[in-house]
Amino acid sequence: MSPRVSNTFDMAIGVIPIALLIALWQGIAMSGAAPPSLLPPPGVVFGRFLQQIVSPAYLEHAYVTLYRLFVGFGIAVLAGVTFGILMTGSKAVASIVRPIVRVLAPVPKIALYPAFTLTLGYDDASKIALVIADAMFPILLATYQGALAVEPKLAWSARAAGVSPLKTLFTVILPAAMPSVLTGCRIGLIISCIVVFLAEMITSTDGLGHLLVRAARNFQTVDMFVPLITISILGLLLNAAFNALRRYLLRGFPEEK
Amino acid sequence: MISIDRVSKQFETSRARRHLALSDISLSVARGEFVSILGPSGCGKSTLLYIVGGFVEQSSGAVIVDDNPVTGPGPDRGPVFQEFALFPWKTVLGNVMYGLDQRGMPKDEALARSRELLTMVKLSGYENFYPKELSGGMKQRVAIARTLAYRPNILLMDEPFGALDAHTRTKLQNDLLGIWEKDRKTVLFVTHSVEEAVFLSDRVVMMTSSPGRIKDIIKINLPRPRERAALLLNRRYQDYVVEIEKMMDEQPETRVS
Numbered sequence: 001m002s003p004r005v006s007n008t009f010d011m012a013i014g015v016i017p018i019a020l021l022i023a024l025w026q027g028i029a030m031s032g033a034a035p036p037s038l039l040p041p042p043g044v045v046f047g048r049f050l051q052q053i054v055s056p057a058y059l060e061h062a063y064v065t066l067y068r069l070f071v072g073f074g075i076a077v078l079a080g081v082t083f084g085i086l087m088t089g090s091k092a093v094a095s096i097v098r099p100i101v102r103v104l105a106p107v108p109k110i111a112l113y114p115a116f117t118l119t120l121g122y123d124d125a126s127k128i129a130l131v132i133a134d135a136m137f138p139i140l141l142a143t144y145q146g147a148l149a150v151e152p153k154l155a156w157s158a159r160a161a162g163v164s165p166l167k168t169l170f171t172v173i174l175p176a177a178m179p180s181v182l183t184g185c186r187i188g189l190i191i192s193c194i195v196v197f198l199a200e201m202i203t204s205t206d207g208l209g210h211l212l213v214r215a216a217r218n219f220q221t222v223d224m225f226v227p228l229i230t231i232s233i234l235g236l237l238l239n240a241a242f243n244a245l246r247r248y249l250l251r252g253f254p255e256e257k
Numbered sequence: 258m259i260s261i262d263r264v265s266k267q268f269e270t271s272r273a274r275r276h277l278a279l280s281d282i283s284l285s286v287a288r289g290e291f292v293s294i295l296g297p298s299g300c301g302k303s304t305l306l307y308i309v310g311g312f313v314e315q316s317s318g319a320v321i322v323d324d325n326p327v328t329g330p331g332p333d334r335g336p337v338f339q340e341f342a343l344f345p346w347k348t349v350l351g352n353v354m355y356g357l358d359q360r361g362m363p364k365d366e367a368l369a370r371s372r373e374l375l376t377m378v379k380l381s382g383y384e385n386f387y388p389k390e391l392s393g394g395m396k397q398r399v400a401i402a403r404t405l406a407y408r409p410n411i412l413l414m415d416e417p418f419g420a421l422d423a424h425t426r427t428k429l430q431n432d433l434l435g436i437w438e439k440d441r442k443t444v445l446f447v448t449h450s451v452e453e454a455v456f457l458s459d460r461v462v463m464m465t466s467s468p469g470r471i472k473d474i475i476k477i478n479l480p481r482p483r484e485r486a487a488l489l490l491n492r493r494y495q496d497y498v499v500e501i502e503k504m505m506d507e508q509p510e511t512r513v514s
């Protein structure tokens with residue numbers, strides 16, 4: 001099977017469980033086990049979704065959520081990767097950062113959210129801060145572990161060519177640790193999706209999470225499901241984009257296809 | 258010139274456990290000399306090479322290269338590792354160009370130099386391949402080109418042909434000798450093969466294990482340029498091989514230190 005054919009084949013296989021899930025949903029809705037006012041059938045929800053996805057007001061909310069997601073995730077990647085790499089390169093940095101990470105990593109970051117809203121306000125900043133706080137640690141730890149495991153002879157080869165230790169850190173250790181870094185980033189991305197939604201559900205005046213809570217409070221169950229569908233489709237798209245990026249970045253690594 | 262002066266290396270293997278890998282090694286290598294190091298597995302050949310390269314620090318003694326004590330890696334000493342240690346995320350050309358790029362050589366100059374080296378190791382046409390797409394012998398040639406690119410005066414080669422089949426091995430030996438005879442770099446060459454050592458070297462250093470010590474140094478008085486076919490029929494060459502092989506067999510496998 002050529003790679004292209006097998007790719008479409010894999011995608012088709014991937015669609016089946018989702019189709020089954022929707023069929024189950026339809027089945028439950030039709031059986032009358034749950035009243036339509038609580039569990040609207042999928043057809044109705046998707047119809048509403050298609051309506052909303054072209055409505056500027058709805059898109060504005062989706063855009064706000066995406067903005068917080070990307071800014072937060074982006075900063076988390078930058079900070080996590082930088083600290084993770086610097087920890088490998090310098091014992092001093094490691095001895096400062098490691099205890100901090102050890103204390104902060106297991107803290108449920110959502111508990112910090114009230115403090116963020118008090119200090120940063122109810123706008124974007126507090127949500128972005130929460131995303132950073134939650135997504136950064138898995139990225140940092142994966143980068144650090146990956147960098148520690150890099151074959152020392154790769155770095156030696158660079159140092160022997162006259163490359164400075166700091167440059168070696170970012171031009172050899174970082175790319176060599178890329179498989180592990182990207183695994184951390186994927187976990188960070190999933191966490192970011194969840195956390196931005198959560199934060200918007202707790203306190204917000206806009207964003208998809210806010211729309212969901214508002215609809216639920218008003219018993220508009222159809223409108224409650226639409227943001228959920230939106231975020232899962234966004235998650236699928238982000239995942240696909242991430243995989244494409246990963247394949248591109250790791251094209252030279254033997255274990256990657 | 259390399260002057261290794263009473264170098265010892267002790268590894269701290271675990272709590273309160275030490276392993277003396279090298280004991281009191283003294284050796285001088287003249288400019289332009291080709292010296293091989295032969296010895297049983299684990300006698301510290303790689304460790305000695307890493308110390309001269311500045312990658313590993315000796316426990317006592319000193320290594321002086323051209324009047325300067327070695328304190329770290331430098332572009333005057335180019336290593337070639339048995340494991341190739343190529344950068345998997347870079348193409349063949351990218352690997353060879355890396356050191357030149359990082360040290361600020363103009364792009365077109367670096368490109369020209371890299372292409373010239375790839376031609377020298379007979380790999381032109383493979384510029385855009387990734388290391389994973391190459392055979393073992395081709396990878397080793399890329400590693401050699403990458404090291405030669407920054408024009409080290411000294412080559413530190415750690416069983417560079419150890420992982421290769423006999424045919425590729427003799428081919429690369431011939432190629433290496435051809436390259437060496439052109440510009441006479443100083444070479445410190447670790448090998449397991451007696452024939453290889455005699456074929457390539459001006460002197461062969463024999464080591465014993467546990468702890469690694471120099472047992473004997475044999476001067477190889479064979480005319481250059483050397484040609485493999487002629488050498489195989491040369492009585493003196495045969496005598497050297499037989500003599501050194503006998504000395505290797507006589508070696509006590511372990512010694513109480």
Ligand SMILES: Nc1ncnc2c1ncn2[C@@H]1O[C@H](COP(=O)(O)OP(=O)(O)OP(=O)(O)O)[C@@H](O)[C@H]1O
Nearest residue numbers: 268269270276278297298299300301302303304305
């Ligand atoms: N980082 C290390 N920590 C502890 N012990 C080490 C370390 N590196 C090497 N050794 C020990 O030092 C000794 C010499 O190792 P080295 O790799 O230099 O041997 P070698 O002669 O190159 O062997 P081979 O021919 O198998 O490559 C071995 O006994 C090894 O166990």
Ligand SMILES: [Mg+2]
Nearest residue numbers: 302303304415
């Ligand atoms: Mg070795």
